Amino acid sequence: MEQENSLEMLVTTAHGIARHFGRDCEVCIHDISKKDLEHTIVFILNGHVTGRSVGDGASKVVLETLEALEKGECIVDHLGYRIQTQDGRILKSSSIFLKDDSGKYRWILGINYDVTALINIDAALQSITTVEKDEKQNEGRIPHNVNDLLDNLINESVKKIGKPPALMNKEEKIKAIHFLRDAGAFLITRSGDKVSSFFGISKFTLYSYIDQSKR
Structure with missing residues (x-):
């Protein structure tokens, strides 16, 4: 029952994150307690971002976490890293590791935000705002008189x-x-x-x- 309450809280949190950032933000929950690498995702919103759904398997971060747990190493959240989808879109991602009531790591909250369009906009803005360097020119100020x-x-x-x-x-x-x-x-x-x-x-x-x- 306590584990169900923990998952329910995570689901509520996931809904809040996805609602805040919109449809380009995928939020998923992995259950790593059973170490079933083929079916770790127990909840997902905006799965179209990565093309995944409930019941799909582990990501690279999940595998690395399980390996670290096997070795008894310290688990550290991965925040704001960049990954790429199979079709080449760029994601800004975070993976947050959470323990259950017994103190063991059970959940991974994954946030994957598709920033491809923003990167393209940034590149376009750089192209427009970049100026040729000229030692005789300077940014200065526009005077009133x-x-x-x-x-x-x-x-x-x-x-x-x-x-x-x-x-x-x-x-x-x-x-x-x-x-x-x-x-x-x-x-x-x-x-x-x-x-x-x-x-x-x-x-x-x-x-x-x-x-x-x-x-």
């Missing part, structure tokens, strides 16, 4: 140097301003005022640095 754009470019110039303007020497400031010039920052109206103020130099010095960067 040219002032934001200038701020973004100034911040990027600081990242290029790796230190704040107060710690930059002359050569490093020239290098930062060189970057701003190549990025077109000085095409923005009154950018010279903002850049010279940011780097703590005069506008005369700024234009001198721009000339040096050209050379």
Whole structure:
């Protein structure tokens, strides 16, 4: 009677898992107490995922578990592993080993979720979102206006140097301003005022640095 209650609880759990994840999720219960490898499945939902039904035999995990039990080895749940069906579909699977009231392993709760379609979608998205690598391009941010754009470019110039303007020497400031010039920052109206103020130099010095960067 107690064993029947245990199986009933597992069946209830299986229904909850299958209902939650939908028809692409197979949930099955193996009974390994009799060590009948030809007929271990005592309950299954969404058996179309693997093409199995009640009364079918053991999987590789069941065989490995029985072998481990024979050797007296510790049983560990297998969670989130990948397997493949006979027709090539990819499953994300988990096998959870459960004991009966006597403390012996009797049940294996198997969860097999068909992720083939998701993998195909992921591959399609990768194809769309992958961009060609170009050192002159960067992810950056889309500015709301040219002032934001200038701020973004100034911040990027600081990242290029790796230190704040107060710690930059002359050569490093020239290098930062060189970057701003190549990025077109000085095409923005009154950018010279903002850049010279940011780097703590005069506008005369700024234009001198721009000339040096050209050379």
